[in-house]
Amino acid sequence: MHQLLECIDAGTEYCPCYLAESNECIMCSQLQGNTFCDCRNWKGVCIYQEYIWNRSRIKEGRREITCRIAEKKTVSGNLMILTLEANRTLARELNEPGAYVFLRDPRDPGYFDTPMSVMMVNEEEGTLSFAVNTRGVKTKALAGLENEVSLRGPYWNGILGLKYLKGFRRGKALLVARGVGQAPAIAVARKLILAGNQVDMVVDAGNIGVNFAEQYFRDLGCKIILQTVFDKNKLTVSPEALKFIKRQVEDEGVRLVYCGGPELMNRDIKELIQGLEQEVYFVCSNDAKLCCGEGICGSCQTRLHDGNRVITCKTQLNPMEII
Ligand code: FES
Structure with missing residues (x-):
């Protein structure tokens, strides 16, 4: 597998950021x-030059805006x-796989910021849709809002292995999404279909108990397989699901697998793929605990096989490298 380690914000209007200022770029x-x-993974812009030209200061960060709630639709209990x-x-910037924002009640303090994957975007109307699963204090506060929401963004590192996803053309891909992980998988499916790929979509309703994105996947032209993938009692992927994925790779020619679900599900499927003879690209949702999204707080840190620590809210890496 190729080594892949780069900053998702490099070369964007948000680079250089706080990390450059503190010698942590x-x-x-x-x-x-x-x-x-010792420039690695050149992205068309010299970050150092940008920093010096900006009088050795960072660029203005992401702003917070207040958005009106256009619609709230209850799909199931939570x-x-x-x-x-x-x-x-903003809608155009967020119309990408892996895009997410932070949402909160405008009256609440900053630590109520809740990372939320973008589910659907309407660029013409400038609207954004999110699947909100009410589970804790922050999401309950969001669910109770009627008029306005505070939004900070755009952020893009909600998916790891984006390079493989964006470069995969005219092949066969298998997407596995569970529960609320169906929401970010819509942009993944759309990207792959636009690149001429055949996309099979395994949808597991998970704890939310509803396949709320099924129709979107059908409209995109994906083949849908409704199947329970993750055994929530044993906390492992079921043997039937593992067999199915193996068959898809070995007999059906699948060469890219995307996993959008809990960390343990992604890990089991990653290990299965690592053990196969065929070279298969593995792409998965970023399941780190995102808090600031700016590489500052450290809550999203993980460790790679080579022992290095990386902040996953900013770093694009090969998910196979994560321990
Ligand atoms: S979320 Fe704060 S450093 Fe990544």
Whole structure:
């Protein structure tokens, strides 16, 4: 597998960021405190030069905006689809696999910020839809809102292995999504279909008990397989599901597998793929605990096989490298 480690924000209007200012830049050796240039994964922009030209200051960060709630639709007991009126620019920026924002009640303090994957985008109307699963204090506060929501974004690192996803063309892909993980899988399916791929979609209703995104997948042209993938009592992927995925790779020619579900589900499927002879790209949802999204708080840190620690809210990496 190829080594893949780069900052999702490199070369965007949000780069250089706070990390550059504190000599912690993910990509630029000079902005890590070294005196030489050892640029890896060049993304068309010299981060150091951008920093110097900006008078050795970081770029303005992401702003918080207040959005009107256009629609709130309860799908099942704890799940609702929340549609917000944002603006066309933000809608265009968030119309990508892995896009997410932070939402909260405008009256609540900043630590109520809740990371939320973008489910659907309407670029023309500038609206954004989210699947909100009410589970704790922050999501309950969101579910109780009627008029306005505070939104901070855009962020894009909700999926790991984006490079494989974006480069995969005219092949066969298998997507496995469980529970509320169906929401970010819609953008993944759309991206793959637009690139001429055949997409089979395994949908597991999970704890929310409803396949709320099934119709969206059908409309995109995916073949749907409704199946329980994850055994929530044993906390493992069921043997039948593992057999099915293995068969899809070995006999049906699947060469990209996307997993959008709990960390343990993603891990089991990753281990299955690692043990197969065929070279299969593995892409999965970023299940880290996201708190600031800016690489500052450290809550999303994970460790790679080589022992290095990475902050997964900013770092694009090969999910196979995560321990
Ligand atoms: S979420 Fe704070 S460092 Fe990643």
